Amino acid sequence: MAGAEDVTLVSLRKKMADFARERDWDQFHSPRNLLLALVGEVGELSEIFQWKGEVPKGLPDWEEEEKQHLGEELSDVLLYLVRLSDMCGVDLGKAALRKLELNALKYPVHRCKGSSKKHTLYSNDNDSVNEDRNSGTSEGALKY
Template identity: 50%
Template sequence: MSSAANAQSDSPEYAHIDNKASNHNQESANGMKNINYNAAANSSASTTANSIDSHFSNITFEELRQLNDKFIKERNWGQFRSPRNVLLAMVGEVGELAEIFQWKGEVSEGLPELSPEEREHVGQEVSDILIYLTDFASRCKIDLPAAAMKKMEANARKYPADKVYGKANKYTDYQ
């Protein structure tokens, strides 16, 4: 398990994160925001779709990064957190996530085939991966939300909807 995932949410320094997460459903009822794939050049590209169907709270990558940095500093773990070490830790967490699905066969969206305990475990492992990914990007000086938006823009060019709709071929098949 990783850093901020272990943080006690009843601690005052983490309360604002819990409050944002718990207020998500009220805030998301405001309707869908447009996602601009060209916003990658803007460092505030962390704006996400906020709809009734959204599964995410309004916690930002920057808030997660800051919370994780504080967690690491409080434990003097920065000395162990080279990009290589963080990457290897993240790969280990991906393995732990994969282990939950091992031998399950296909699993449907929403994970109805998994027990409540297994779904909770999935959430814990995905959180570990996200925390390590955020830490890795920070240590590599990569603006993760902007890089993701830039990648989505590139994917939109490689996979034009009018050519790939309903198809799962590699992008080279559409050139």
């Protein structure tokens, strides 16, 4: 399966659908089941970092086996996420791009550059981002 081809969300979605269909696993891939499997994989990913404290970018002090294990767990999370989005009828690539656009509105460079504060700590009621909050729309749907 691994090769020199470019990997896209579309190609991963198709490969995951084929993989499940060949094994007659579609019957088990309800959104709920996939979400629970995804949560389990996030737990396994978290275990890799547990007790390590802060780790530098690039993981220079990690053994190659640790990095390979990390890649496997990251892949599990990605694959379940892609499969879940497919089973829910969500175009994950388009949804991610839309989310980036929303986040650019919530976190304008001139107000948040170099800051890790949540947007509600530096925004004011004149920002277009706050229109959703002020109109009663659930802000939780827009969190990054």
